[in-house]
Amino acid sequence: MSNDLQKNMLKKLLLRTSHKSRLWAALAALFIGTTLLLLSVMIWWNFSELLYGKSQNDTLGSTFMIIGKKVTEQNMGVANATVFSQNEIDSLKLAPQVQDVGLISSNHFPIYATLGGRLAFATDMVLEAVPDKFLDKMPAEWAWEPGSRNLPIIVSSQFLDIYNYVFAPSQGLPQLSQASVKNIALTMKVGSGENTEVFIARVVGFSDRIGSVLAPQSFIDYGNKKFSKPGDKQSTSQIMLKAKDPSDVQFGKYLDKHDYTTNSQNMRWSKIRAIVEVVTSATGILALLLMGIGTLVFILFIELTIARAQHSLTLLLQIGYGPRYLSRFMIGRFLPMVLGTVIAAMIVTILGQAAASVLVQKQSLILPLVPGWPVWAALAVSTGILVMLVSRSISGAIKKQ
Amino acid sequence: MQLSLKGIIPVPLREKVNAYQSGLWKTNLTINQGEYLFVQAPSGTGKTTLIHILYGLRKDYEGQVNWADTNFTGSDTETVAGLRTNGISVIFQDMRLFPELTALENIEIKRRLTNTVTTEQAQEWLDRLGLRDKKNSMAATLSYGEQQRVAIVRALLQPFEWLLMDEPFSHLDHANTAKAIALISEVVQERNAGMILADLDENNFFPYTKTLML
Numbered sequence: 080m081s082n083d084l085q086k087n088m089l090k091k092l093l094l095r096t097s098h099k100s101r102l103w104a105a106l107a108a109l110f111i112g113t114t115l116l117l118l119s120v121m122i123w124w125n126f127s128e129l130l131y132g133k134s135q136n137d138t139l140g141s142t143f144m145i146i147g148k149k150v151t152e153q154n155m156g157v158a159n160a161t162v163f164s165q166n167e168i169d170s171l172k173l174a175p176q177v178q179d180v181g182l183i184s185s186n187h188f189p190i191y192a193t194l195g196g197r198l199a200f201a202t203d204m205v206l207e208a209v210p211d212k213f214l215d216k217m218p219a220e221w222a223w224e225p226g227s228r229n230l231p232i233i234v235s236s237q238f239l240d241i242y243n244y245v246f247a248p249s250q251g252l253p254q255l256s257q258a259s260v261k262n263i264a265l266t267m268k269v270g271s272g273e274n275t276e277v278f279i280a281r282v283v284g285f286s287d288r289i290g291s292v293l294a295p296q297s298f299i300d301y302g303n304k305k306f307s308k309p310g311d312k313q314s315t316s317q318i319m320l321k322a323k324d325p326s327d328v329q330f331g332k333y334l335d336k337h338d339y340t341t342n343s344q345n346m347r348w349s350k351i352r353a354i355v356e357v358v359t360s361a362t363g364i365l366a367l368l369l370m371g372i373g374t375l376v377f378i379l380f381i382e383l384t385i386a387r388a389q390h391s392l393t394l395l396l397q398i399g400y401g402p403r404y405l406s407r408f409m410i411g412r413f414l415p416m417v418l419g420t421v422i423a424a425m426i427v428t429i430l431g432q433a434a435a436s437v438l439v440q441k442q443s444l445i446l447p448l449v450p451g452w453p454v455w456a457a458l459a460v461s462t463g464i465l466v467m468l469v470s471r472s473i474s475g476a477i478k479k480q
Numbered sequence: 481m482q483l484s485l486k487g488i489i490p491v492p493l494r495e496k497v498n499a500y501q502s503g504l505w506k507t508n509l510t511i512n513q514g515e516y517l518f519v520q521a522p523s524g525t526g527k528t529t530l531i532h533i534l535y536g537l538r539k540d541y542e543g544q545v546n547w548a549d550t551n552f553t554g555s556d557t558e559t560v561a562g563l564r565t566n567g568i569s570v571i572f573q574d575m576r577l578f579p580e581l582t583a584l585e586n587i588e589i590k591r592r593l594t595n596t597v598t599t600e601q602a603q604e605w606l607d608r609l610g611l612r613d614k615k616n617s618m619a620a621t622l623s624y625g626e627q628q629r630v631a632i633v634r635a636l637l638q639p640f641e642w643l644l645m646d647e648p649f650s651h652l653d654h655a656n657t658a659k660a661i662a663l664i665s666e667v668v669q670e671r672n673a674g675m676i677l678a679d680l681d682e683n684n685f686f687p688y689t690k691t692l693m694l
Contacts, residue, residue: 401561
């Protein structure tokens with residue numbers, strides 16, 4: 080006779096129960112609880128990824144923001160009223176939540192850009208530069224050295240949107256993709272009078288973080304040194320900040336206290352994040368509650384099954400079966416149910432993550448196809464606790480015999 | 481494996497034992513492996529209690545039971561289970577079969593624990609005790625005599641150094657008793673084991689080396 084027969088005999092003796100509905104109810108509660116727990120962790124993590132993940136392009140929000148001094152009735156027309164002093168810059172570095180401070184510099188010299196062909200235009204231009212570490216994208220061509228005639232520039236994504244959805248339709252001009260814009264060469268005449276140079280500028284990237292046209296810092300420094308008016312003092316009126324959590328109350332108070340303005344979009348997303356955290360936390364608590372109830376009912380079901388099999392269990396112990404052997408048998412019967420439930424919950428979560436990834440892709444956002452590590456960690460911890468509770472309840476109930 | 485008893489007094493029998501100064505209770509006794517001990521006593525004097533104490537089913541006694549170097553009195557359940565699987569076997573007075581299993585399944589569920597004997601050997605023993613046609617009958621439907629014979633075969637399936645028997649032939653007629661004695665003697669001798677038989681009346685089922693009264 081095979082081992083299966085022995086297991087079948089033990090099953091016949093030990094696993095008699097007429098309360099299958101309780102078992103299904105317990106497993107259903109466990110499944111719903113585990114699924115909700117994993118989904119709430121998944122949602123929380125996905126939202127964090129969308130807001131602060133390295134793979135994002137700041138479409139949804141950012142810890143990066145540009146601040147400036149408010150223009151008020153009082154300081155209108157006052158020279159250097161919106162310029163940051165060195166003390167203010169140093170103070171910003173110590174402000175709550177601030178992780179990094181980058182000075183935005185702009186051209187203090189004339190730039191005149193022209194474009195031929197069907198899209199012909201000519202305009203004065205302003206260029207800005209930020210330290211490279213504050214860029215949301217770092218194109219491979221992002222470098223300029225004195226002597227080079229080719230100038231890489233990064234344009235705000237909003238510019239292209241305004242062109243494609245507002246300007247082009249109203250003027251009967253063709254709409255442009257990002258790739259086609261990168262093929263356009265702008266002629267830039269820099270300087271004035273005898274002191275001029277001509278550069279060919281090409282768009283090498285689009286920024287969601289900065290709302291202007293960026294040139295490499297080396298170009299702005301070169302131009303300001305060579306083409307600005309003698310005695311022109313370079314000043315900083317815009318600063319880029321990297322904040323750990325822009326929704327922090329102390330951070331907001333600091334900005335208000337110093338009359339600094341910022342991109343309110345970032346703050347708004349941060350508040351939404353706070354709301355998502357509350358909702359996911361509430362769902363998580365509900366999930367834990369459901370899991371707790373499911374586990375409790377499941378353990379009660381096990382204890383009831385063992386109590387019903389008390390006579391057989393006692394006899395088995397009397398004919399030489401050890402408590403450990405019987406515990407292992409019972410655990411081997413009940414644990415797969417728990418693990419099956421957890422695996423089913425994980426499958427739902429994986430499918431949910433894949434669906435979320437596909438959905439946000441349509442909004443030009445990036446989410447991984449598989450759940451992130453916090454979901455796996457939650458799965459591991461909850462499974463570990465479940466396995467431990469079930470194993471201990473079985474061993475404890477058998478030892479009582 | 482030597483059995484030694486040190487001043488055993490079952491708690492429920494304490495007053496009676498103290499009053500009558502019984503033959504086995506309260507005494508210190510050592511029995512060597514291979515000895516055949518017969519415990520004779522009338523009903524109600526503690527034969528089953530003694531067998532249960534020796535098999536580790538009861539803890540409500542004073543004194544100490546040692547199987548070899550193992551203090552059975554204070555042993556954990558796993559140690560006791562180990563001894564029951566490989567050292568001590570028992571034939572209960574009340575058989576203690578699983579009523580929801582067949583005669584053969586009752587045998588197999590024990591046999592599979594150690595695989596000391598083959599299924600064929602176990603079935604042959606059942607045949608020798610006249611249970612050829614009852615192997616697939618549910619234990620609950622067997623007569624007491626048939627149940628007792630299944631219990632005897634079950635007790636012989638494992639490796640053992642001691643066989644404890646509590647009125648093992650109480651439901652058997654002379655012919656079946658003789659068959660059972662022959663089978664038990666054969667297996668016990670083969671294993672070089674000792675035995676303790678508790679019964680009501682004096683008998684010569686086995687060549688006892690010691691006889692004790694309770």
